[in-house]
Amino acid sequence: MTLCEVCARLDIEQLGDTDVRFHPNLKSLQQSAAAKCPFCTLCYTRVMDNTEDSVTDALLNDRIPENYEVECFTPSVWLRGEMRQGNRGVGKDLQGCGIWISCGRLYPDGGLGEINRPGMPFTSRLSVFASQNTSAAFKYIDRLSTADHDPDLYISLASWRLKRCKASHTLCNPASSDMPTRIIAVGKPSEKPQLVTTGGLCEPYLALSYCWGPAQDTFTLTHETKAELFSGVAEEKLTRTHQEAIQIARSLGIGYVWIDALCILQGDADDWAFESQRMAQVYGNATLTIIAGRSSDAREGFLTNRLRQKVPPCALRISAHSEETLNVCLPRSTTVGPVSTRGWCFQEEKLSTRAIVFGQEQMIYQCREEQNWEDGQIKFHDLTPTFLAPGVSGFGGACSPADKDATLDTWYRFVEIFTMRALSNPHDVFAAIASIAKLAQNVLGSRYLAGLWEEDLVRGLLWRPRPQVQAHPLCKEPLTRPRPTPFAPAPVIRAPSWSWASVEGPILRAYDRNPGRFRDSNHVKIKPNPGGTGWTADENCDVSVLHMPACELQMVGRVAKVVLVKTGAREWLLADNSRRKWLTYSRMLRHAVLLTSPGEEGSDANSDGSVVAAGVFDVLEEAGDHEEVYCLPLIEKEGLMVVPHGNSWKRVGWVELRSWAWFEAQPEIEVRLV
Template structure:
């Protein structure tokens, strides 16, 4: 039996201990005594607190985000006797000595039953006050009427924020002290946490995995639930109790638990360990454990420890170089990962030559903060760096795995995944996620949970993440998302169209090439130009809703989707369009050129900036005997122009708000007579009145 009180400080070194005397509990105006019940409540634009976004907790639970843009206030409050400010100062000093001398600001996140999370961010801040009119003009948004608005402007830094949690440890009841019991009220608002193993191969880590699999199978029933899944058509068999006996087998209608591996490939060489037509029979005859790459060895060892006899690894279970076998297996990815008892995500590795069972970084060890109750004893807290990036976006950082398109799909499809990260394990199923060291009541939503509650907004964000990831063969871009789209279609009834949905087609057209990393043309045409899959590179959507701002200024969609030719991808739409001149200004820079694209009326009226899908160029020639001058995408392998140019194109209104519009920029299609091709996107700066004199017309886009 365990009691949640305190823990002796014997595990910490003398250099890591901090002791504080108990003083009268007066509410501090800086840290609010780290009490979420007394600190100002935090609610974001989605009307959710930070804690509701991170964890599965009651909606009415107290949560606060304390912003301290002048750390000197924190240090002064600690010096003046605030016990809780002193805890925060000491915690930061323990993990990052000398932080007081640097330009920083910090946030403290509080919630009922959760450890206090302190995020120290590097950089300078200043406040700027604007009227509502000034703010609307500056940010291109309509803000509700009211008082002047004050913004905190932070100058960023390349330094990674220091993120720590202050928590109460869980200890056996027979180790409780009088101080732990008598003065527990002093820290009653700080949540509990367990210790994190210093080696990912410790038995405690395997127990963590087993317990979470059992919880998911029993209570969540993700994937197959408690039923044994059908084994994939080709899988590794690991003989129970024998480290030497491994075989590649081709089972037929056999049900058993199995593990799937999600990882990043290293560069191929003649010595790369894989299965191809030449090695297939040898793999079936038997595989030597020590011939396997180190990652595969650790996966086999993990499977043995968990009592699972079958493992699926793409490099060994798909015949490499056999395109037919690859296509058959690619079509089954949703079944392979969705039915697996567990997917191991090798987030701590670069490739298959690294290990996942290894020691962890000493910097992430925990240490004690002792609160001394004079003459009675002490109440113990513990502090450690967070094992995950708290301020990062929801997709978090899983090393090289976060950069690959195939692992994006594998994570979304998997029923249950354990991430081996450099700092801790993370278990994720379709119902929730939980980090090693978390108290069991501190689970959060899983990333794959998005597929269970899909919205068009969610899909757009997923596509943005997907296109930012790398893929070895551009031709695999659509196959790498197809299994996810099939699963979404099955649950929602939506109809997929080359990475978009017919049910939200107009909104789906509003993608744009990233300004920071412009897209590139594909070697071949694998999708129509209106689809983001027609280019290679990161895109962003300009049609994602903003609930707070859209209430007063909603987007009105003007374009109408009429029909689709499934064979060619040609669509017919009805909308308002204007002919314009596209001006490309090209300025030489060191070892490259800087391109600026702007559209103007035929009489050179004031222009608007265009975000090109890829670099563009002018084109002149005859199409069906008609002389045509237009702008087109620069073909794959061809250099972009090195001199400025002008060409005619078409602006097609997609939708508009009061002060802004979503507009497609189109050039004449060289391949299909009388049709147009998408070449760019314009958002925000074009006033709807630009299209007031144009009549609705039917336009074909390929």
């Protein structure tokens, strides 16, 4: 298709230097798109996809959108380029090269007029990229790789980024050159991949992070296939994802690749237990991790980007005096893909010093210092060392309170993300994050109790189901107890009731601007059992323990019996004038129950003084299972909803306290929380 007369006069340098009046109005742009001008089609498609229907409907029908005045409104469509050679710029985050489309000039207009206030009715952006092996590619780093355009871009992108990272990024150097126990020697394309035992071998290798998928008959390392793998396996027996990982290693000139299904003995519990605790070394020491983000099934592969945009890219000249071109296209998603929903893959990504991610619509090269998207976006990370980079973290020797607070903050943030992900085997909940926990323990020096740290136990106990307290597009469904799967028959009991791992679904940590308050005896309302060994005598909890279905906490606290009022809680709380003083999370109102003090017969929630707390059951569907509950305050305003369990107590929910004075009047007793 041929550019229209207006677009034929456009060039990248012109757009980069000044605002360009493109069309007198959106209707004119629509007509040019209908006449098949490729650039006008791109612009019109992007505006229509990115703008509210009420706005485009008004503009296409010669009406002024709401909230604009006739006297000062301009319907004109403008372009402005945002071009950076090499994407050089100032700031923590940089967008790739692009072209803005706006109704009225973009701010600031420099007093030149044709600007709309308040705000522009629409502002949309197109991406710009250079094709590989063109002269423009030496100036601009923005790229596009699909099945139809530069499909082998991953080779040059990974090679260039890896070389640059090795030369200039101190934080990205692996702490050790130790290799995994077993690894695949890829050989030449004419040779069979072969499993080898590394022994004292120290060679660069790749590691693979991917989704296995539903198939249970794919070729893996077992006692039956071990001899075949050690002698060399026919490549066609492997899943497509495994074949493509081997292909990448060969293309980059790296002789080895680690793939869990081919390097850990499947069905051997002892080998799995040993190897699953070495993920920090496996991924941390890898030269590069391949993250097969866009694939949900290892049989399908991941190398080919099958993106088909609504409108194909379009070429524009770089300058009026040159035939050299850059390409313009619709923006691409930065979403990683199915891998970002899997529990094991979270740890694999966080432990990797460098990775190339084959995302849903584009590739990403990421390391400890920055992330670089295929489309030119760059995000620079905070270079403050963390516990994830042993050897270069600056956390050697005795760790300061600030180091520990930073580690705890990162840990809680990681748990929030991890609990948003799924596990094929729910019993893997601790194993799938064990290597991160081990690195955190090196800083904290604390016992690890079923996902919580003993030295910060009170804050750890105050987790909440995320959908109950915070709106999030990926966290809408209520939490459940861990559900059975083909790998885990019912009942699935994988953690004590007080651990976030006792439920399935996203949780949110307790938040406090001053984490030291959780270690302040005036703020904290429970304490370890006198004469005991900390918060528990249980010796079966630690980062090296991969299954922790039970652990008893022993403490002294005030357990108070309350009356459970399940109906009318929302209305009562909305009418409570003191609500803002004690109820932190307004979102909890839709699920809350009232907890009232046991009073004279006939007392109810209508008496202001009788409501001592509001609570929410961790698993909402369990509310019908309980008619009698108790409160265990942990800090002055927050605590747990518990129920008797033999001679112990079990957590069933969380509470916010309306009257600490009432709880303070209750006697302290020995509490065993299981």
